Amino acid sequence: MSLGPFGSAGVDSKRQRVVPLPHTNASMKTFTPDSSIASDVIPSANYGDRNKGRVPDMIVLHYTGMPDVEGAIARLCTAGTDVSAHYIVLEDGRIVQTVPEAKRAWHAGVASWAGEEDINSCSIGVEIVNRGHDWGYPEFPLRQTAAVIALCRGIMLRRNVPSHRVLGHSDVAPARKKDPGEKFPWHSLANSGVGHWVQPAPVVRGETLKLGTIGDSVSDLQQALARYGYGLPINGKYDGTTMEVVTAFQRHFRPARVDGVADHSTLTTLQALLASLPEEAKAVAAG
Ligand SMILES: [Zn+2]
Secondary structure, three states, rough: OOOOHHHHHHHHHHOOOOOOOOOOOOOOOOOOOOOOOOOOEEOOOOOOEEEOOOOOEEEEEOOOOOOOHHHHHHHHHHHOHHHHHHHHOOEEEEEEEEOOEEEEEOOOOOOOEEOOOOHHHHHEEEEOOOOOOHOOOOOOOOOHHHHHHHHHHOOOOOOOOOOHEEHHHHHHHOOOOOOOOOOOOHHHHHHOEEEEOOOOOOOOOOEEEOOOOOOOOHOOOOOOHHHOOOOOOOOOEEOOHHHHHHHHHHHHHHOOOOOOOHHHHHHHHHHHHHOOOOOOHHHHHHH
């Protein structure tokens, strides 16, 4: 087809962010993408079988945390790095699948949620291209967020993933991870039916629980966080672990202030989340 004088130039000027995808490793067997909106398949060498045939019922969202997209894709696909994810969502909204959903990708590492520790076996891992906290932590572009929403909606429908099991890496590994971080628009996802979220209670002055606090109020907080799914001991001491879990909670659910201090807003938001869990999830949380 012939392009007029404004043809290709007009298109190109609107596509400044397009990044060429690295070539597929010729030795790797390709596969049909599970998601109909995945535009490319770049098979990763890093995956195994899900333990005991565990069927995934969780989605874990990550950011790549690397300065450039080519390096991130190479790391997630090259043998020997021991890391991978099922999907990579680029900044321009393109979705690349790198591990079949039926297989166990290696994205969560040492982690836990709702009493389960083999998070890789029970989840689908989605890497969102973003340089992360160590490289300036840019905002997530709208079209990338829209792609994450569409991808997750499809996975949730196909795999019966409940909203409250769409989580961040920091939720399942609060001591080690910050991703996808406090700039990730969880509220936008929730508006489209992806993820469990409530409007956070406003930050106000008042009493707080913080590092060093001891007592029943701390046990109650730990109990509430554990009921929601976070992995932490209930010992009545606001220790380093408790502070890390509160920080992870804030990154996801109360991003206006991420300081690891359990203020009134944090406690109120946590109670509202627990109260709005579906009944079957509440039963699991209480058990
Ligand atoms: Zn991660």
